[in-house]
Amino acid sequence: MKKTSHQALKIVCVFALICIVLWVAFYAFQSYFVLTTGSGRGVINWGSPRMGLKLTMFAINRIMILTLAALMGAFVFNILKHLKGGTIFNRANVVLLWIMAIVLPIHSFISDNMGFACSATDQYEWGLTDTPFVYAIVAVIVAMLYKLACDAAEEQKLTI
Numbered sequence: 001m002k003k004t005s006h007q008a009l010k011i012v013c014v015f016a017l018i019c020i021v022l023w024v025a026f027y028a029f030q031s032y033f034v035l036t037t038g039s040g041r042g043v044i045n046w047g048s049p050r051m052g053l054k055l056t057m058f059a060i061n062r063i064m065i066l067t068l069a070a071l072m073g074a075f076v077f078n079i080l081k082h083l084k085g086g087t088i089f090n091r092a093n094v095v096l097l098w099i100m101a102i103v104l105p106i107h108s109f110i111s112d113n114m115g116f117a118c119s120a121t122d123q124y125e126w127g128l129t130d131t132p133f134v135y136a137i138v139a140v141i142v143a144m145l146y147k148l149a150c151d152a153a154e155e156q157k158l159t160i
Contacts, residue, residue: 009083013076020076024069031062057110057117064107071100089150097146101139105132 075096082090109132116126 006083009088010080013080016076017073020069020073024066027062027065031058034058054117057113061107061110061114061117064103064110067103068100068107071096071103075100087153089146089153091150094143094147094150097139097143101136101143104139105136108132108135 075093078090078092078096079088082088109128112129112131113126
């Protein structure tokens, strides 16, 4: 790999890690304000008879965000770690991409329906958009392509 491409990939990886940290910080900041400000004690209606379901959904959303951030961070760290040895495509990242293919649509569905968790009323229509399906398809395609690239890179090492 050319030295300029190697350096550019390192810069993009560092930028990605910074963005992941900012993403988690933003949602931590947002979570604080959703739970502590607004009408009454928070944006969430604490007197709601469905409060347990709303808080569970809110917590699952935040757990999914942290899970995706951890998976993406691990993916970037693996690239940086293996880049020193001259390898870009590695088996550990194939596994991470398959896990992301499972987590992304769940996160998308929960995010699409966060209005329920943060609504002041108990009346809410659950929605199912195309986003979870699109995320799942794209994530599976990327995981499959990455696996093919990993296989090709390993095969090329054996032929040299």
